[in-house]
Amino acid sequence: MSVHVSPIREPLVTGHKTYHQITEDLVSPTEKMPNLSWVIGFIISLTLLTFGLFCIFWTIWVGIGTWDLNRTIGWGWDITNFVWWIGIGHAGTLISAILLLFRQKWRTGVNRAAEAMTIFAVICAAIFPGIHVGRAWVVFYFFPYPNTRGPIWPNFNSPLLWDVFAISTYFTVSLLFWYTGLVPDFATVRDRAKGLRNKIYNTLSFGWKGSAKHWQRWESLSLVLAGLATPLVLSVHTIVSFDFATSVIPGWHTTIFPPYFVAGAIFSGFAMVLTLMLVTRKVLNLEDYITIEHIESMNKVILLTGTIVGIAYLTELFIAWYSQYPYEQFAFFNRAVGPYWWSYFGMMFCNVITPQLFWKKSWRRNITLTFFLSILINIGMWFERFVIIATTLARDYLPSSWSYYSPTWVEIGIFVGTIGIFFTLYLLFTRVAPVVAIAEIKAILKSSGDQYVGKNATHHDEH
Amino acid sequence: MNHFEFKGSLKTVLLAGILIGVLCLGWTWMIDDHNHTRFWSNFLHNSVFFTGISFTAAFFIAVCITAYAGWHTIFKRVWEAISAFLMPGILLMAIIGLGVYFHWHHLYHWSDTAILDPSNTADFDKVLYGKSSFLNKNWYLGGTIIIVGLWIFFANKLRLLSVLEDNFEDSHFSTHRTMRKYAAIFLPIAGFSSAAIIWQWVMSVDSHWYSTLFAWYATASWFVSMIALTILILIYLKGKGYFHQVKRDHIHDLGKFLFAFSVFWTYLWFSQFMLIWYGNVGEETIYFKTRYDHYPVLFFANIFINFAIPFLVLMRNDAKYKFGSVGIVAIIVLLGHWMDFFLMLKPGIYETAMHAAPAGEAMGEHGHEVAHAAEHVSNFVSGFTMPGLLELGTFLGFLAFFLFVFFTFLSKAPLTPKNDPYLDESLHHHV
Numbered sequence: 001m002s003v004h005v006s007p008i009r010e011p012l013v014t015g016h017k018t019y020h021q022i023t024e025d026l027v028s029p030t031e032k033m034p035n036l037s038w039v040i041g042f043i044i045s046l047t048l049l050t051f052g053l054f055c056i057f058w059t060i061w062v063g064i065g066t067w068d069l070n071r072t073i074g075w076g077w078d079i080t081n082f083v084w085w086i087g088i089g090h091a092g093t094l095i096s097a098i099l100l101l102f103r104q105k106w107r108t109g110v111n112r113a114a115e116a117m118t119i120f121a122v123i124c125a126a127i128f129p130g131i132h133v134g135r136a137w138v139v140f141y142f143f144p145y146p147n148t149r150g151p152i153w154p155n156f157n158s159p160l161l162w163d164v165f166a167i168s169t170y171f172t173v174s175l176l177f178w179y180t181g182l183v184p185d186f187a188t189v190r191d192r193a194k195g196l197r198n199k200i201y202n203t204l205s206f207g208w209k210g211s212a213k214h215w216q217r218w219e220s221l222s223l224v225l226a227g228l229a230t231p232l233v234l235s236v237h238t239i240v241s242f243d244f245a246t247s248v249i250p251g252w253h254t255t256i257f258p259p260y261f262v263a264g265a266i267f268s269g270f271a272m273v274l275t276l277m278l279v280t281r282k283v284l285n286l287e288d289y290i291t292i293e294h295i296e297s298m299n300k301v302i303l304l305t306g307t308i309v310g311i312a313y314l315t316e317l318f319i320a321w322y323s324q325y326p327y328e329q330f331a332f333f334n335r336a337v338g339p340y341w342w343s344y345f346g347m348m349f350c351n352v353i354t355p356q357l358f359w360k361k362s363w364r365r366n367i368t369l370t371f372f373l374s375i376l377i378n379i380g381m382w383f384e385r386f387v388i389i390a391t392t393l394a395r396d397y398l399p400s401s402w403s404y405y406s407p408t409w410v411e412i413g414i415f416v417g418t419i420g421i422f423f424t425l426y427l428l429f430t431r432v433a434p435v436v437a438i439a440e441i442k443a444i445l446k447s448s449g450d451q452y453v454g455k456n457a458t459h460h461d462e463h
Numbered sequence: 464m465n466h467f468e469f470k471g472s473l474k475t476v477l478l479a480g481i482l483i484g485v486l487c488l489g490w491t492w493m494i495d496d497h498n499h500t501r502f503w504s505n506f507l508h509n510s511v512f513f514t515g516i517s518f519t520a521a522f523f524i525a526v527c528i529t530a531y532a533g534w535h536t537i538f539k540r541v542w543e544a545i546s547a548f549l550m551p552g553i554l555l556m557a558i559i560g561l562g563v564y565f566h567w568h569h570l571y572h573w574s575d576t577a578i579l580d581p582s583n584t585a586d587f588d589k590v591l592y593g594k595s596s597f598l599n600k601n602w603y604l605g606g607t608i609i610i611v612g613l614w615i616f617f618a619n620k621l622r623l624l625s626v627l628e629d630n631f632e633d634s635h636f637s638t639h640r641t642m643r644k645y646a647a648i649f650l651p652i653a654g655f656s657s658a659a660i661i662w663q664w665v666m667s668v669d670s671h672w673y674s675t676l677f678a679w680y681a682t683a684s685w686f687v688s689m690i691a692l693t694i695l696i697l698i699y700l701k702g703k704g705y706f707h708q709v710k711r712d713h714i715h716d717l718g719k720f721l722f723a724f725s726v727f728w729t730y731l732w733f734s735q736f737m738l739i740w741y742g743n744v745g746e747e748t749i750y751f752k753t754r755y756d757h758y759p760v761l762f763f764a765n766i767f768i769n770f771a772i773p774f775l776v777l778m779r780n781d782a783k784y785k786f787g788s789v790g791i792v793a794i795i796v797l798l799g800h801w802m803d804f805f806l807m808l809k810p811g812i813y814e815t816a817m818h819a820a821p822a823g824e825a826m827g828e829h830g831h832e833v834a835h836a837a838e839h840v841s842n843f844v845s846g847f848t849m850p851g852l853l854e855l856g857t858f859l860g861f862l863a864f865f866l867f868v869f870f871t872f873l874s875k876a877p878l879t880p881k882n883d884p885y886l887d888e889s890l891h892h893h894v
Binding site for chain 1: 529531533589590593594597634636639647650651654655658662673674675676677678679726730731734735737738739741742743744746884885887888890891894
């Protein structure tokens with residue numbers, strides 16, 4: 001065997017696993033009855049989901065007036081939540097596509113769950129544009145097709161329409177990517193199953209046989225999809241940022257928005273991956289596959305993207321002053337010390353200051369702290385969108401129109417409901433598919449398993 | 464051949480190049496206007512371009528160390544030697560800074576103290592007055608020295624530790640672990656400081672204009688140029704028999720970087736252009752309006768050369784493997800980004816010169832050309848509307864100077880490092 005691995009790299013699969021043990025560890029959660037913590041989690045999620053659906057129903061039945069939006073503040077929690085969820089989805093594509101292109105082996109521990117998370121997050125996000133239009137029953141007007149309404153076409157000059165295309169394309173490619181990865185793993189599940197279960201998984205795996213030809217095609221398809229997904233992941237949040245930046249509203253119209261939104265999205269996405277994976281690895285006993293090394297690597301990405309976001313915040317502030325444009329200067333003054341000062345403070349504290357704790361190695365490897373910070377970052381990134389949307393709108397050009405906005409129970413209910421949808425789907429996913437990509441873990445075993453590399457290695461091959 | 468020898472013939476060629484550059488600069492000085500705008504703007508353009516390339520090399524070394532990257536280890540000395548140009552770079556930029564200080568030139572509109580005097584109601588510029596705590600002669604010089612000084616500190620530290628590691632075998636890789644600390648600290652410093660310095664050096668030539676994305680855009684341009692130059696240097700050195708372990712797989716990876724960051728540069732270009740075009744705010748659109756109306760060839764050539772060519776040529780896998788195709792694209796893109804900086808700098812400088820020209824009473828003999836052009840903006844002004852032969856000659860001079868410094872530093876340490884923890888991975892790099 002001729003694998004050349006730097007002695008400075010830490011193993012990514014611990015516990016001296018054999019190929020069989022890997023299969024056993026990763027498939028068994030789908031074969032056993034769920035444990036109590038799963039059942040409790042599922043019931044809570046389902047309850048939240050039901051409440052959310054009720055609030056959506058209420059919005060449509062009673063009308064958009066059940067929200068606290070007003071003439072000045074036309075976007076509130078709805079679009080804040082939309083952008084937040086879309087952002088969370090980004091880590092999945094980053095881990096699966098960009099880290100694949102960079103040949104980062106630590107991606108294998110978390111890519112499957114992150115990709116699933118992408119899909120569920122995009123589903124949650126897509127709800128908001130659909131219901132925030134007021135008349136949700138004519139939401140099909142979004143789609144450009146020959147019609148008898150005049151014909152009325154959507155405004156192709158509007159970034160809101162570009163969003164429809166960007167997000168649907170993104171969803172499709174993410175789904176393909178995720179499913180492509182699942183095919184060989186479904187075959188592994190099938191090979192251990194009997195009866196109807198065997199038939200279902202055989203269909204899901206498209207009759208995968210694991211021949212050399214299959215693997216070869218699978219590899220090249222993965223690379224092609226990674227190549228497609230990389231520009232896509234950049235484009236999605238870029239276009240979301242265009243929703244704001246193409247306007248002439250001070251605080252929205254700024255050219256740094258596209259890359260800064262993408263960095264922020266990756267930041268929030270990694271925070272959510274950490275939140276989920278720290279729980280999952282504990283509940284499903286996956287500590288040998290999602291090791292402290294993985295957590296440390298993700299914390300480094302958090303530190304990096306958090307700092308990029310910090311640079312962008314300060315750039316915005318500085319250029320607002322530098323522009324000597326009074327409205328621009330006021331927009332940032334208002335953000336920091338206006339009526340919503342607490343959300344600006346929350347954003348700065350959670351997104352820029354707390355990630356700096358990860359400069360310390362032992363804190364990067366501290367699971368409790370990581371979990372706590374990942375939650376803080378999720379909150380901070382929500383605040384960021386709230387600051388951009390509500391704070392900016394609340395103080396527009398016309399002081400007589402200035403207003404204040406706080407959500408109603410319906411708006412809070414819908415947000416909580418999307419969290420319910422997200423976790424319901426995620427919990428179901430952990431029951432039907434291997435949460436860690438079996439085939440990809442096996443592929444890195446001989447270069448990153450702790451029996452081959454690191455200080456506990458027992459196999460020493462000669463180069 | 465683990466030691467590069469900076470031999471006579473190469474030295475002669477490079478010295479001849481430097482001589483061409485000096486002659487071109489001298490010639491430019493002679494035919495220039497009263498403020499020597501063309502001379503100083505060419506000096507600024509090339510100093511910014513090559514100092515930036517050097518900075519991005521230091522930055523990328525830090526990125527690679529922090530990211531546990533191993534593939535580049537066998538040629539990391541190339542990047543270390545590129546980053547050595549920061550030392551002449553600080554001198555070059557300090558000369559510009561001293562020029563601002565002592566009014567040797569008039570590249571920056573904000574350096575005109577007359578417009579900053581509120582009592583001078585006719586010419587008082589409220590916007591520039593508001594910015595004057597950032598855009599002033601003291602901070603231009605001081606900021607340049609502090610920021611580039613910081614870059615030099617980190618680049619030198621990483622270089623010294625890297626050379627030290629060669630003679631220091633250690634199973635714990637303690638030298639490498641020290642490098643990691645410096646590299647990680649350098650990253651946020653580089654992120655903040657490069658933006659601050661680009662606002663000063665480049666963005667402030669259009670002294671009223673602003674764009675939050677601008678600093679990232681200019682940095683991307685530097686970075687692509689750095690990768691292109693690395694490819695060309697490696698191909699040259701391989702041709703001379705050095706770096707025989709650098710395989711086509713390494714060039715392939717550099718080709719991927721060239722491709723990816725050309726696309727990234729285009730992404731930033733588009734984001735900036737599109738948002739300003741769509742917003743249609745006069746204070747912002749003026750930047751592109753000037754370039755679109757008076758520099759149409761450069762404006763579109765910029766996109767074609769820096770996006771379309773690397774995108775289409777390097778799309779195929781095999782094109783990134785072949786030294787010929789990668790090398791040609793690298794040459795084109797390197798010139799393309801040099802031209803990109805030309806387009807960032809010259810229109811603003813020319814605008815400033817036009818404003819200065821009628822005001823100056825004692826205009827030199829050639830000042831009339833600029834003054835004349837001010838009345839007829841559509842006029843072609845060589846060296847401003849388009850890079851002329853003198854600009855190309857100056858570029859060659861700076862390139863030769865850059866390479867001279869580069870080869871000098873390259874010859875001072877073994878080409879292939881020893882005891883680097885990733886050396887084995889890099890030697891067997893295969894994707």
